[in-house]
Amino acid sequence: MAATAPESVRTGVLGVPVDVSPDVFQAALALHAGGGGQIVTLNAEMTMAARVDPELGSAIAAADLVIPDGAGVVWALGLQGYRVRRSPGIELARELLVHAASKGWRVALVGASPAVMEQLTTRLGQELPGLKFVLTAHGYQREEAWPGLEQQLVGARPDLVLVALGIPRQETWIQRLPGRRGGIWMGVGGSFDVWAGVKKRAPSWMGALQIEWLYRLIQEPSRWRRMLALPEFAWAVLRQG
Ligand code: UDP
Secondary structure, rough: OOOOOOOOOOEEEEEEEEEEEHHHHHHHHHHHOOEEEEEEEEHHHHHHHHHHOOOHHHHHHHHHHEEEOOHHHHHHHHHHHOOOOOHHHHHHHHHHHHHHHHHHHHEEEEOHHHHHHHHHHHHHHOOOOOEEEEEEEEEOOOOOHHHHHHHHHHHHHOOOOEEEEEOHHHHHHHHHHOOOOEEEEEEEEOOHHHOOOOOOOOOHHHHHHHHHHHHHHHHHHHHHHOHHHHHHHHHHHHHOO
């Protein structure tokens, strides 16, 4: 039976589309049942990037499901009167892997360093024994290796493809994939590094205080310049409102 999801409503933050959905996991399952497509997890930094990067902007606009991942986007939606829960992409991706293992879905993982990918496939194999990989590939392939890999990936008819190539590459790469059809395709940023045990997620109390960004900044100080997008985002939203 096809999954029936409660209705999502598409709105936008600073001109970038985002879907308000009562249950993002059900919305993702409905997407799979309905022939598949791309899921984007939108945060403030990505929203700002999309405004100056037309390729990223059109990848998000063409995505089938855009979920609010990030306190900033949730706050901006709140100003529009939408009461939404933050849906961290890493959590949705994990739920989808668990579902994939129980349903015998064909799963592919693309991205992260060779060492992380090796550790990740070993760990996931232990944690979710039913998981069936049709393709795993790290994200630092030689330029000439990508077309063959892409062909192999599409030909494997995956049900779920998680892509950790960083923003904006993971979004634009999925969008442009020749022959892509069926299955859920989702960019997951640093999730593979976290699942492989190489990076840590912020403790939940920081999540509750909505300062996960601070934890990230302390772990990776080189991100400070990227993080200037956060106050810029807040300012742009307030000015617009
Ligand atoms: N990455 C990759 N190939 C590249 C650049 C990055 O596979 O050419 C991986 C990187 O190893 C990491 C992920 O992409 O696992 C991006 O992580 P980051 O936390 O920077 O994500 P972002 O915040 O950009 O989404």
